[in-house]
Amino acid sequence: MHASIPKAEAVSAACGVAGHALVEARLSEIPVLRDPPATPGVPTLPARFLRHCDEQTIVGMRAVLAAIAAHPEPRPSFTDYGVVAAPCQAGRIATAQSLAMLRTAGGVAVSPHIVPQCSLHSLAGAVSVALGMHGPNVGTSGGRQAVSEGLFTALSLLTAGSATAPSIPGVWLVLSGWTAEPALDMDGKPARGPAADSAAFDPVCRAVAVALTAAPEAAGTGRRLRLRMPTAVRIARQDDDADGSAGAADEILAFARALAAGDDGSWSHLCPWGADIQLGSGVAAAGAAPAAPRGQSLREAA
Amino acid sequence: MIVVPQPARESVAITGIGAVSPVGNSFRDIADSLLAGRTGVRSIDPGAFARESHQFAATVEQIPAPPPGVCPLDAQGFADLTRLERMCVSPVAHAIADAGFGPQRGRLRIGLVLGLGAEHLKTWELDFLAGGTQVFTPRPADTLVQRVARLMQLQGPAVTVAAACASSGYAMALGRTWLQAGWVDACVVGGCDVLSPTALAAFYNLRALSRRSDDPAKASRPFDRDRDGFVMGEGGACFVLERLSAASDRGARVYGELAGVGMSSDAIHMVTPCSDSTQAARAIAQALADARVTAAEIDYVNAHAAGTPVGDAAEAGAIRLALGRAADGVPVSSTKSMSGHLISGAAAFEAVACLAAIDRQAVPPTLNLDHPDPECQLDHVPHVARCRPVRVVASNSFGFGGANLCLVIRAAA
Numbered sequence: 001m002h003a004s005i006p007k008a009e010a011v012s013a014a015c016g017v018a019g020h021a022l023v024e025a026r027l028s029e030i031p032v033l034r035d036p037p038a039t040p041g042v043p044t045l046p047a048r049f050l051r052h053c054d055e056q057t058i059v060g061m062r063a064v065l066a067a068i069a070a071h072p073e074p075r076p077s078f079t080d081y082g083v084v085a086a087p088c089q090a091g092r093i094a095t096a097q098s099l100a101m102l103r104t105a106g107g108v109a110v111s112p113h114i115v116p117q118c119s120l121h122s123l124a125g126a127v128s129v130a131l132g133m134h135g136p137n138v139g140t141s142g143g144r145q146a147v148s149e150g151l152f153t154a155l156s157l158l159t160a161g162s163a164t165a166p167s168i169p170g171v172w173l174v175l176s177g178w179t180a181e182p183a184l185d186m187d188g189k190p191a192r193g194p195a196a197d198s199a200a201f202d203p204v205c206r207a208v209a210v211a212l213t214a215a216p217e218a219a220g221t222g223r224r225l226r227l228r229m230p231t232a233v234r235i236a237r238q239d240d241d242a243d244g245s246a247g248a249a250d251e252i253l254a255f256a257r258a259l260a261a262g263d264d265g266s267w268s269h270l271c272p273w274g275a276d277i278q279l280g281s282g283v284a285a286a287g288a289a290p291a292a293p294r295g296q297s298l299r300e301a302a
Numbered sequence: 303m304i305v306v307p308q309p310a311r312e313s314v315a316i317t318g319i320g321a322v323s324p325v326g327n328s329f330r331d332i333a334d335s336l337l338a339g340r341t342g343v344r345s346i347d348p349g350a351f352a353r354e355s356h357q358f359a360a361t362v363e364q365i366p367a368p369p370p371g372v373c374p375l376d377a378q379g380f381a382d383l384t385r386l387e388r389m390c391v392s393p394v395a396h397a398i399a400d401a402g403f404g405p406q407r408g409r410l411r412i413g414l415v416l417g418l419g420a421e422h423l424k425t426w427e428l429d430f431l432a433g434g435t436q437v438f439t440p441r442p443a444d445t446l447v448q449r450v451a452r453l454m455q456l457q458g459p460a461v462t463v464a465a466a467c468a469s470s471g472y473a474m475a476l477g478r479t480w481l482q483a484g485w486v487d488a489c490v491v492g493g494c495d496v497l498s499p500t501a502l503a504a505f506y507n508l509r510a511l512s513r514r515s516d517d518p519a520k521a522s523r524p525f526d527r528d529r530d531g532f533v534m535g536e537g538g539a540c541f542v543l544e545r546l547s548a549a550s551d552r553g554a555r556v557y558g559e560l561a562g563v564g565m566s567s568d569a570i571h572m573v574t575p576c577s578d579s580t581q582a583a584r585a586i587a588q589a590l591a592d593a594r595v596t597a598a599e600i601d602y603v604n605a606h607a608a609g610t611p612v613g614d615a616a617e618a619g620a621i622r623l624a625l626g627r628a629a630d631g632v633p634v635s636s637t638k639s640m641s642g643h644l645i646s647g648a649a650a651f652e653a654v655a656c657l658a659a660i661d662r663q664a665v666p667p668t669l670n671l672d673h674p675d676p677e678c679q680l681d682h683v684p685h686v687a688r689c690r691p692v693r694v695v696a697s698n699s700f701g702f703g704g705a706n707l708c709l710v711i712r713a714a715a
Contacts, residue, residue, distance in 0.1 A: 012483065012484075012485060013483065082565075082567075083567075089422055089440060090422070091422065091423060092422065092426070092437060092440060095422070095423050095426050095427070095437055095500075096426070096437045096438055098500055098504075099426070099427060099430045099437055099500065102499060102500060102503065103430075106503075107499060107500075107502065107503030107506065107507075108503070108507070110500055110503035110504050110507060111504065111507070112504055112505075112507040112508040113504075114423070114500065114504045115420065115423075115501065115504045115505065115508075115702070116466075116508075116572050116573045116702040116703070117572065118423070119419050119420045119423060119464060119466070119702075120418070120419055120420065120421065120422075120462070120464035121419055121464040121465050121466045121469070121701065121702065121703050121705070122572075122702075122703065124464075124465075124703065125466070125567075125572055125702060125703020125704065125705065126572065126703070128567045128569050128703060128704060129567075129568075129569050129570065129571060129572055129703065129704055131569075132569045133567060133569055134566055134567050134568075134569055134581055134584075135565075135566070135567060136465070136472070136565035136566065136567060136705070136707075137465065137567045137703055137704070137705055138463050138464065138465045138472050138705070139419075139463065139464035139465070140461055140462060140463050140464070141445060141461070141462055142418075142421060142422055142445055142462055142464075143443065143444055143445035143448065143462075144442060144443075144444060144445075145444070145445065145448055149461045149462065152459060152461060153461055153463065153476065156476055156479050156480065156483075157476075157479075159479055159483050160475070160476075160479040160563070161592075181440050181442075183439075184437075184438045184439075185438070186435075186438060188437075188438070229484075229485045230411070232411070233408065233409060233410065233411055233457040233458075247442075271459065272448070272460070273413075273457065273458055273459045273460060274457075275459060275485075
């Protein structure tokens with residue numbers, strides 16, 4: 001995937017991890033999840049809020065709510081938080097159904113919800129709207145690099161700001177994808193298959209939600225995400241025909257496991273442009289000494 | 303946020319422009335069109351799946367091929383791309399060429415951030431309309447941004463962002479952050495969109511589109527009492543951003559400075575614009591503070607104003623709330639009256655309009671503003687451009703999901 005291994009650089013940015021949760025649901029389970037959950041201590045969504053949402057929005061929203069529920073009291077206010085969401089090929093089932101309807105019944109049959117609810121921005125927008133977050137909300141990636149682009153965009157938003165226009169206090173990062181893209185029939189409906197082949201016909205939608213704080217010491221968990229940027233060009237991008245969706249889902253699972261396990265430095269992610277993102281503990285010092293050069297084998301050591 | 307010692311936030315210069323739009327495909331042509339009040343809205347062939355028997359839209363007639371020497375695609379290779387790919391590659395390549403980055407750019411960390419709100423939807427739809435079945439049996443593929451980064455040999459970070467109709471403005475904001483953090487040496491930023499039957503039908507069914515059927519040139523009527531929705535457009539724009547010092551060192555032409563950014567969310571509704579202008583005004587105020595300019599220093603506001611009844615009035619309220627009494631003397635116009643609404647590409651295209659205002663020292667008009675809505679009381683520029691000194695410009699963009707964005711662009715010193 002990467003033509004060369006980048007040398008590790010000084011820490012370019014870091015943030016705290018205030019909370020997290022992983023939620024998984026099979027395709028067949030998702031219709032039930034459209035009814036908003038009632039979890040004590042967690043904001044209640046309007047009754048029909050998830051009715052027209054994409055499947056990844058539903059699972060991603062559940063992950064955010066689970067992370068809030070798991071957060072020890074007192075919970076911080078998330079009102080000024082931003083939201084970054086990186087779903088993988090979101091909206092495909094609704095798009096397939098819309099295109100099938102377009103073919104048979106024309107434009108009158110196209111759902112008005114397809115653009116607002118099934119586009120790349122939709123998961124981030126839904127979290128922002130549902131939970132009353134006034135920081136910027138933005139979708140990112142949509143493809144196999146969802147983990148790279150999601151993490152990098154979240155760290156970018158936390159880095160933005162200036163003395164006259166301060167940064168936001170935190171960002172909810174939601175990463176989501178399917179273990180395998182759902183098989184669809186030509187009407188866009190999920191195809192039925194043998195129960196034994198559930199991996200293909202009833203795949204798992206997976207989402208991890210992470211609350212990142214601009215001030216690492218405010219996170220409370222002691223966990224940090226650190227970004228090291230290359231200071232010179234040393235990566236040559238190459239084509240990669242790997243399965244993008246399943247690849248993203250696997251990376252999401254590895255990240256979630258590392259978050260849950262609390263293994264210091266046990267998870268590291270190398271972006272295609274050479275940026276290295278590590279999950280660890282302790283306060284990152286300014287311009288901290290670079291770690292030893294590491295290879296891709298450490299990309300997912302957990 | 304930690305901790306990392308960074309140089310003082312440095313000014314970020316715009317040194318290259320590439321654009322594909324209904325009113326021109328170069329900075330000069332777009333400036334000419336906007337300041338002359340020429341519309342790109344026309345009647346279009348509604349196609350087999352159309353919602354109505356006739357439809358208006360602002361279409362791109364021709365997507366220019368990349369200039370020689372910038373991109374390895376030959377004419378046939380470019381023609382073989384999908385329409386969305388061409389709409390994306392063309393402004394990226396032209397912006398890089400305009401900035402004067404030749405083969406030596408491989409030694410620079412050049413990032414790429416594009417606002418593409420519905421890349422997959424459009425890709426699947428284009429394939430479907432051509433008889434394909436990708437949407438039913440998708441083949442995993444990199445995103446368009448990742449492929450364009452490889453094609454253009456850009457070695458920095460490459461990210462797609464989506465904030466609905468503010469997408470390409472968020473891309474500009476992100477690229478500016480990377481430059482100021484020292485993560486890249488330059489960054490190509492912007493975004494684009496293409497018209498498609500599904501998008502036209504979906505927005506029509508949302509009752510977001512104008513239902514006028516008499517004269518295409520009259521359909522897009524931002525701030526007008528008789529507005530009834532927006533007219534969809536297609537196209538977009540890309541820019542090369544650099545730190546001002548680096549641009550000066552290499553003698554690059556500086557079109558302007560991306561001086562300030564403000565972003566916020568309404569957090570009220572996924573679709574309907576928020577009638578409470580507080581958060582939109584907060585984004586404008588943040589952008590002014592970030593640029594260290596006062597409301598009185600703003601010479602022009604390029605409004606998001608798409609022509610929807612609720613959205614235009616809410617934006618007028620936000621401008622008034624953010625600028626206060628200074629709003630009485632700040633010209634405001636909506637170039638969507640000419641370009642239509644470029645959706646993901648709108649914010650970037652409207653940044654071109656802002657640079658045109660700075661370059662020509664004139665404010666482009668809002669066409670069809672025959673009867674300004676009393677709910678939208680601003681210093682409008684109806685029908686014809688207004689000549690005046692233009693040094694600092696604010697440009698608003700708002701999108702589904704309650705996304706608010708304001709960019710402040712300043713003339714080069």
